[in-house]
Amino acid sequence: MTITATVSLEVPALEGIARADDLELIEVMRAWAQARREVDAGLAMLAGVVAARSTLELGYDGLAQRAGARTADALVSQLTGTSGTEARAITAVGTMMSDPAPWLGEVATHVTTGSLSIGAAAAIQTGLGAPSPTVAADDLADAAHSLLESAASLPPEKVARQARELRDELDEAGIIDREAALRDKRFLRLTRQPDGMTRLVGLLDPESAALVTDAVDAVTSPRRGGPRFVDPEVAARADAVIRDERTTEQLAVDALVEMVRIAACADSGRVFGTRKPAVRVHVTASDLARGAGAGRIEGQTEAVSIATVERLACADGFLAIEFDVAGSALRLGRSRRTFSDAQRTALAAIWGGCAVGGCDRPPSWTEAHHIEEWQRNHGATDVSNGILLCRHHHLLVHNNGWRIRRLGGDYRFEPPPGDGLHREAHPLIPKNAVYRRGRAGTN
Known part of the structure; x- marks a missing residue:
C-alpha cells in the first residue's frame, strides 16, 4: 500500500x-x-x-530492530537526523498523541495544531x-491547561521547570521521593585518556x-557576564580574571583543583576573592513549622524536602533564609546608594534570579536595580x-530606554516608546517558588 499526501505550508x-x-x-x-x-x-x-x-514485546520482530536500530528512538534519530x-x-510526544491520557488531551491538541512545540x-x-x-x-489536567497559557512563549527548559513546580504544589508528599531519586543519580567518573589526560564525567544532585x-561562579563570573563591582579591590580582581590568558573553562577546572587542594583549610582569598561559596535554602515559615511542604535551594530548580531544609539549616557553611507571607524588607532609605549584602540576600529570596521571565541567570549573576532610580527619581x-537584573537586562534599562514599572503588586518590563520589535511589556514574576x-499563604 502506498500512501500519498500533499501537505501545504x-x-x-x-x-x-x-x-x-x-x-x-x-x-x-x-x-x-x-x-x-506543524512539521x-x-x-x-x-x-x-x-x-x-x-x-x-515484539523483540527482533519489531520495526526498529528489523531496520537495524536498537530502539524506536534510535530509528527516529536516524530517519530525521536529530540528536x-x-x-x-x-x-515520547508521538506516543502520547496516539492515545493521550485524559490530563494530556489538551496538550496533544496544541501539538497537532502547531501551537505548541x-x-x-x-x-x-x-x-x-x-x-x-x-x-x-x-488536577493534572488543570495544571496542564495553566502551563499551556505561557508555554508557547517559553523555551522547553522553562516549561519543564514550571511543570515540576506545579507537580510539587500538587504532590508535596512525593517531594522527598523525587529528591531521593535525583540524589541516587549522582556520580563522578574519572577516566585516564591515552594522551595522559583524565576525563571527568558526572552528575550532581541539586544540593x-x-x-x-x-x-565555580565566584571564580569565573567576571569572565561570563556576572555582576559588576563597586569596591575597588574586588573590581581589580575581576579585571585580573578578565585579562587572564586562561580560557573560562580552564579557570573553572583550576579553581576546582585548588578547592580539592585546600580542602578544609581556610581560603586565603586567592580562589574566591571576598566571597565564600554558600548554599542558601528558602522555605516558608508555615511549611517549616508544620514539618511538611517544600523548600528551594537558591539557584536550583528542584524542590527539596523539609527534612533537607532542616539539615542544611543546621550544617556549618550553609545559610537558611526563612521568610513569611509578607517577606523581608530591610530599609536603609537614602543613606546609601548601593544595596547591602543582607538586602541582596532578601532580593534573591524574592526574585530567585534575574526578574525577566525568559532569563535563566541565578541570583549570583545579577545586579540589584532601583525600580525608582536612586538619582533621577530619588528612590530609596x-x-x-529593589529588583534583580542580570548585566544584560540591567544595561537595557540604563542604556536602551527600557523601564521597570510597578503597578501595585505587579511588575512590568516595558520597552522604550516606539520600539517596533516588542509588541508589549513583559510581566515580571518572582521565580522563587x-x-x-x-x-499565597499556602498551608
Whole structure:
C-alpha cells in the first residue's frame, strides 16, 4: 500500500531577506517557526507509529530492530537526523498523541495544531508525571491547561521547570521521593585518556550542584557576564580574571583543583576573592513549622524536602533564609546608594534570579536595580524598591530606554516608546517558588 499526501505550508519567501528591516525579519522567522512546529507534529505522529511497531514485546520482530536500530528512538534519530535527546522527545510526544491520557488531551491538541512545540509538550508530559494516590487526573489536567497559557512563549527548559513546580504544589508528599531519586543519580567518573589526560564525567544532585556551582561562579563570573563591582579591590580582581590568558573553562577546572587542594583549610582569598561559596535554602515559615511542604535551594530548580531544609539549616557553611507571607524588607532609605549584602540576600529570596521571565541567570549573576532610580527619581535603597537584573537586562534599562514599572503588586518590563520589535511589556514574576508560596499563604 502506498500512501500519498500533499501537505501545504504557507511560509514567506526568503529571497532578499538579508535586506529586510528588523521587524519584517522577526515576523518571517515567526512564520517559519510555526511551519516547523506543524512539521514536527507530523514527525511526532509518525514516530508514535514507529514506537508502537517497535515495542519490547515484539523483540527482533519489531520495526526498529528489523531496520537495524536498537530502539524506536534510535530509528527516529536516524530517519530525521536529530540528536538522541530530540528523537526521544519526538517519540515520547508521538506516543502520547496516539492515545493521550485524559490530563494530556489538551496538550496533544496544541501539538497537532502547531501551537505548541515538541520540546514544550515533552516538558509538560515529563514534569507533571502521572496521577497518584494524592494527585488526581483532573488536577493534572488543570495544571496542564495553566502551563499551556505561557508555554508557547517559553523555551522547553522553562516549561519543564514550571511543570515540576506545579507537580510539587500538587504532590508535596512525593517531594522527598523525587529528591531521593535525583540524589541516587549522582556520580563522578574519572577516566585516564591515552594522551595522559583524565576525563571527568558526572552528575550532581541539586544540593551538591548548588555548592559546586556557586564556588565555580565566584571564580569565573567576571569572565561570563556576572555582576559588576563597586569596591575597588574586588573590581581589580575581576579585571585580573578578565585579562587572564586562561580560557573560562580552564579557570573553572583550576579553581576546582585548588578547592580539592585546600580542602578544609581556610581560603586565603586567592580562589574566591571576598566571597565564600554558600548554599542558601528558602522555605516558608508555615511549611517549616508544620514539618511538611517544600523548600528551594537558591539557584536550583528542584524542590527539596523539609527534612533537607532542616539539615542544611543546621550544617556549618550553609545559610537558611526563612521568610513569611509578607517577606523581608530591610530599609536603609537614602543613606546609601548601593544595596547591602543582607538586602541582596532578601532580593534573591524574592526574585530567585534575574526578574525577566525568559532569563535563566541565578541570583549570583545579577545586579540589584532601583525600580525608582536612586538619582533621577530619588528612590530609596530598600528591598521594596529593589529588583534583580542580570548585566544584560540591567544595561537595557540604563542604556536602551527600557523601564521597570510597578503597578501595585505587579511588575512590568516595558520597552522604550516606539520600539517596533516588542509588541508589549513583559510581566515580571518572582521565580522563587517558595516566595510565591508564602505570598499565597499556602498551608
